Amino acid sequence: MNLPVALNLVEPLDRQTLGERAYAKLADLLISGRLAPGEKLSLRAAADVLGVSIMPVREAVSRLIADKALEVTPNRAVRVPLMSAAQFRDLTKVRIAIEGHAAAQAAEHRDKGDLVSIVSAEKAMRAESEALTPDLPRAVELNKTFHFAVYEAAHSPILVEIIRALWLKAGPVINLDLRANPERLAKGDAIRFHADVRKAIVAGNAAAALAGIEADISGAADFILSRGGLARAFSG
């Protein structure tokens, strides 16, 4: 191996397959709630929009189906799963258990870099949601950024991956609702809980971090359930 030293600097360019890019695109649509529960998704139509053949879309969709972020109906149609209130409650319970655990771990294992990204993410989201005319899609994105800044601080790649899969399921329900009803954002519950979580993690208080995440998740879930938006899930 006799190479010019300059070549040691080049990093292998990331050859992302089209399938991966299609997956990232669709996953983003789901997590941010731009694909509503019950909405159908045609492979060929999606391939058309993305400007590729249906092969990469097939791979992406089959992965999302494996994650249960999409489902194929008995009639061979791919759609965003409809969620009953019971299923949503189960999902919420699991999210509280796992994301709460991750927040507690974060409080114990965070390093200086974690604190920087958590603090700045919390500040960015508060600024956006207290603005006169909040940009909802941006607020949704910043909410995600804050939460994952926390979870990353647990330093457990496997845990983060599991939570990402949970958000894939919860995103269509929660963020679609947030888009339709921005009043909860204005009410500022989430902002308050986020501040609690930030303080707890800075202080290294695992129990408080867990409690803050639990309050944030169950607050949003109660809001959704109280609106009864899931009832119509049965009709489809």
Next chain:
Amino acid sequence: MNLPVALNLVEPLDRQTLGERAYAKLADLLISGRLAPGEKLSLRAAADVLGVSIMPVREAVSRLIADKALEVTPNRAVRVPLMSAAQFRDLTKVRIAIEGHAAAQAAEHRDKGDLVSIVSAEKAMRAESEALTPDLPRAVELNKTFHFAVYEAAHSPILVEIIRALWLKAGPVINLDLRANPERLAKGDAIRFHADVRKAIVAGNAAAALAGIEADISGAADFILSRGGLARAFSG
């Protein structure tokens, strides 16, 4: 809808796609440790063995890659991921947190049917591992049956699905090792912890159930780590 009553008895025949069957087959190979870490897997070869074209295999493999139960190397080869000791420790910690939580939930929410399947699964595994010449593949299968009988008793489909994904990652490491070193099975640690878990769940004691699962998982993990079988993971 005026149908002959006899037609009310027919249940919709389950049209499993070839891709699903291929996935189930490969997942079973992984979970039972018959595919060793580092082992390569050719799409065409697998398709040949399964007697189908590569398309169903592609779908199955892409799902397993999404689960991180398989990985594709930079050189475009699919293989069972090698796991460093640090990764294995992370996986073990997450398994203890989540499977322990599931066991605690099981102790609180189990119904009569759950108790029946848990007790019989525990009995079956004890019988097999105390036999004069234990059938290792069968013991591995019975171990899985017992654990999932417990987790199912939590009545949380989402939780069970997450644990299944964790087993997909842990299977190749743990069960491959068990096949190579049956002495741990003979030692009877697992059997003892299983009995603890069974008693705790029957008694509705969540804390004890959690402790039993934790002991079972960390016992097996310590055994693997002590053997240093993961060190060579770096060489590949």
Next chain:
DNA sequence: TGCCGTGATCTGTGATCACAGTTAGAGTTG
């Protein structure tokens, strides 16, 4: 007017082909 067959058009699934990149081994050269 109400119902049922029917065909065009959509769906996902599977097979096959094409391609670029990698690997391994045979053959050659020093």
Next chain:
DNA sequence: CAACTCTAACTGTGATCACAGATCACGGCA
């Protein structure tokens, strides 16, 4: 005899074609 080169056989990825089944609207029968 060792090392290098080149080729042939592989790898996964993507596109295209073929097909069975589902949907829906149109038209004819009762």
